[in-house]
Amino acid sequence: MNGVFEGFDDIADLAEGLDDPEPGARIMAVIELTDSADPAALPHLARAIRDPDAGVRLLAAQGLTDFDGPETAEALVGALLDDDQKVRLAAATSLTELKDPEAGTPLIPLLTAPAEFVQVACLNGLKELRRTDALGPAIEALESGSPAVRCAAVGVIGWLQDEAALPALIRAAADTDPAVRRAAVAAFGFSGSDYAEKALIAALRDDDWQVRESAAETLAKSGSPGCAGPLMGALEDDFWQVRLKAVRSLGKLxxxxxxxxxxxxxxxxxxxxxxxxxxxxxxxxxxxxxxxxxxxxxxxxxxxxxxxxxxxxxxxxxxx
Missing domain, CATH: 1.25.10.10 (Leucine-rich Repeat Variant)
Structure with a gap:
């Protein structure tokens, strides 16, 4: 939203609708508070996300997409264990829209939460915030038994673009799960080190064609003339998608x-x-x-x- 809409009543007046016994009235109050785009509406939406009615909670979780900061994050993480799946998913989606690095403060402690869904949602929310203090917990999350958690952890590590994380990414590139390997291979793009190039060249021989495709593409970002031979070998790959990425990388290089x-x-x-x-x-x-x-x-x-x-x-x- 772009600023407060003209003609809206005082936020406190709008918030009174959240006390109405009718869910429909409370839903209207959430819509009006969201449309106001006024930071003063945030505490009221945070309250609405705990409403007895799932429809109200869902709209509040969706509406918080237009807000930012630690208070927004705290409200959303509280909804990650909601009884209603739609509310949980909406809260997780809204977490990915956070842009204020301070919003990551409530998320980092939850990276060790027992619930896999909470871990994944918080890792995804942290990714674009680029919190350096999330690197250690994200690397630890690579030891999780959940491929979804490990994949989300790679996302956080990749966005931080820290050479110190290369050993962790190299381990992830050899993960048992192909989705984790794909994410790790794509994350090597920030590094021009020999270690990254060797890992990418090895990934060109991965059993999963999508991992090979990602490796062929990423080599254009971090590769050197030394990767020409392996990329030319990828021109013979059984999958045309891999061949296409190899062609593109050879051109870019x-x-x-x-x-x-x-x-x-x-x-x-x-x-x-x-x-x-x-x-x-x-x-x-x-x-x-x-x-x-x-x-x-x-x-x-x-x-x-x-x-x-x-x-x-x-x-x-x-x-x-």
């Missing part, structure tokens, strides 16, 4: 030597893959790749044709 390996891939039956190959061939601007592009000036896919024209023009300008 400016691996001109890959052009002659990418060129024949213009004959692949997947339009998205042909489109990406054409774009990367244009970025690499290797004259020898013109023959592969020229064969697809009349490609059946309009996006491929567009990229082919752009690539041919770019190569021609480079030659001129």
């Amino acid at each position: 400016g691996m001109r030597g890959a052009a002659m390996r990418i060129g024949p891939m213009m004959n692949m039956p997947i339009p998205n893959l042909r489109k990406e190959c054409a774009a990367v061939l244009g970025e690499l601007a290797v004259a020898e790749s013109v023959v592969f592009l020229a064969d697809h000036e009349n490609d059946s896919d309009p996006d491929v044709r567009k990229n082919v024209r752009w690539a041919l023009e770019r190569i021609a300008r480079g030659a001129a």
